[in-house]
Amino acid sequence: xxxxxxxxxxxxxxxxxxxxxxxxxxxxxxxxxxxxxxxxxxxxxxxxxxxxxxxxxxxxxxxxxxxxxxxxxxxxxxxxxxxxxxxxxxxxxxxxxxxxxxxxxxxxxxxxxxxxxxxxxxxxxxxxxxxxxxxxxxxxxxxxxxxxxxxxxxxxxxxxxxxxxxxxxxxxxxxxxxxxxxxxxxxxx
Amino acid sequence: xxxxxxxxxxxxxxxxxxxxxxxxxxxxxxxxxxxxxxxxxxxxxxxxxxxxxxxxxxxxxxx
Numbered sequence: 422x423x424x425x426x427x428x429x430x431x432x433x434x435x436x437x438x439x440x441x442x443x444x445x446x447x448x449x450x451x452x453x454x455x456x457x458x459x460x461x462x463x464x465x466x467x468x469x470x471x472x473x474x475x476x477x478x479x480x481x482x483x484x485x486x487x488x489x490x491x492x493x494x495x496x497x498x499x500x501x502x503x504x505x506x507x508x509x510x511x512x513x514x515x516x517x518x519x520x521x522x523x524x525x526x527x528x529x530x531x532x533x534x535x536x537x538x539x540x541x542x543x544x545x546x547x548x549x550x551x552x553x554x555x556x557x558x559x560x561x562x563x564x565x566x567x568x569x570x571x572x573x574x575x576x577x578x579x580x581x582x583x584x585x586x587x588x589x590x591x592x593x594x595x596x597x598x599x600x601x602x603x604x605x606x607x608x609x610x
Numbered sequence: 611x612x613x614x615x616x617x618x619x620x621x622x623x624x625x626x627x628x629x630x631x632x633x634x635x636x637x638x639x640x641x642x643x644x645x646x647x648x649x650x651x652x653x654x655x656x657x658x659x660x661x662x663x664x665x666x667x668x669x670x671x672x673x
Contacts, residue, residue, distance in 0.1 A: 444664060463664055470663040474619040474641055498671070508615060509671035512643065515616035599639065603662040 430548040432592065434469065435538045436485040436517065437553035438530055440582060441493035445513075458554055461582040465552065467600045468589055473516045481518035484541070484549075486533035487526060490519045531558075535565045542577050550588075551579040614646040617663055627654040634658065 443458050444466035450456045469483040476482060498506035524540075525533050538549040551558065559579050566573040580588065590597045620631045621638035631642060634656060641659040646652050659666045 445668065447668060463662075466664050467662045470617055471619075471641070474617050475622050503671075505673055506671045509667050512615050512617060512667060515614070600662065603641075604665075 430546050433481065433541060433547040433549050434465070434483040434585070435534050435541070435549045435551045436483055436489065437534055437551065437555065437558065438489045438492050439554035440465070440552050441485075441489070442496065443554050443582065445493070445497060458582060461586045462554070464586055464600060464604070465582050465589065467604065468593065468597060470516045471596055471600050471603075472593070483516070484518040484520060484537060486528070486530065486537060487519055487521035488528070488530050488533055490514065490517070492530055531561050532565060535562055538577050549577045550585065551577060552582060552585050553579065554581055556581075613648075616644055617641055617659065618644050623656075626652075627656060630654050630656040 440462060443462035446459055446462075450459050472482045494510045498510060502510075520533075520537055525536055528536060534551060534553075538551050541547045541549040551562070555561075559575070562575050562579060566575055618627075618641075619638070620628075620636045620640045620642055623631050623642075623644070627644055627646075631640075636642065636656075636658055641663055643657040643659060645655040645657070647655070
């Protein structure tokens with residue numbers, strides 16, 4: 422809480438399916454733009470795991486819907502996952518809050534994350550940031566809000582990973598330095 | 611036997627999980643994979659993560 426008695430809102434990253442697919446892509450992309458997205462997605466995924474690793478259990482730095490996570494998991498390990506692949510997905514799931522509430526579970530993968538963002542914005546002390554690598558995500562969000570009210574504004578930021586990375590570097594400089602060191606450590610060993 | 615596996619930082623571990631990390635002489639900022647197996651009293655297995663966690667997970671999924 423600050424001096425005026427207003428509680429400071431913590432940021433929480435709301436992850437779209439495109440983020441997972443780019444961050445956990447097995448092959449390094451050749452295309453320049455795809456490579457930049459891959460590097461930033463990897464960085465943001467590492468930061469999420471790093472920050473979550475020191476959070477109290479029950480608190481979350483990143484969140485997504487069950488359908489987004491399941492979509493990623495099924496594409497990541499295919500129809501017949503090995504025990505190690507299943508375990509990898511379970512470890513990742515423990516670093517991210519996955520919502521399977523009845524109000525979200527029947528929605529499309531696009532609408533589910535928008536509902537999560539709006540709910541977090543409206544009834545918690547979190548500031549959601551929607552992270553998506555789909556260029557049309559903002560238009561989809563506008564359509565979603567305009568269904569109810571043509572004048573409605575999207576009340577939270579929508580960032581691509583390339584936009585999210587510098588924002589997060591400014592917000593968590595020490596933690597980002599640690600993430601960089603771990604990435605460098607691996608590439609030099 | 612119930613099993614839970616998650617990534618934690620050494621400096622937040624307590625009790626017997628912390629003892630396991632200390633036996634391995636890990637640093638407070640090291641990331642570890644903590645495997646908790648629950649039979650009656652939980653048991654904690656601590657494995658150091660080398661490099662960045664995403665690369666660690668991808669490598670592990672292929673092993």
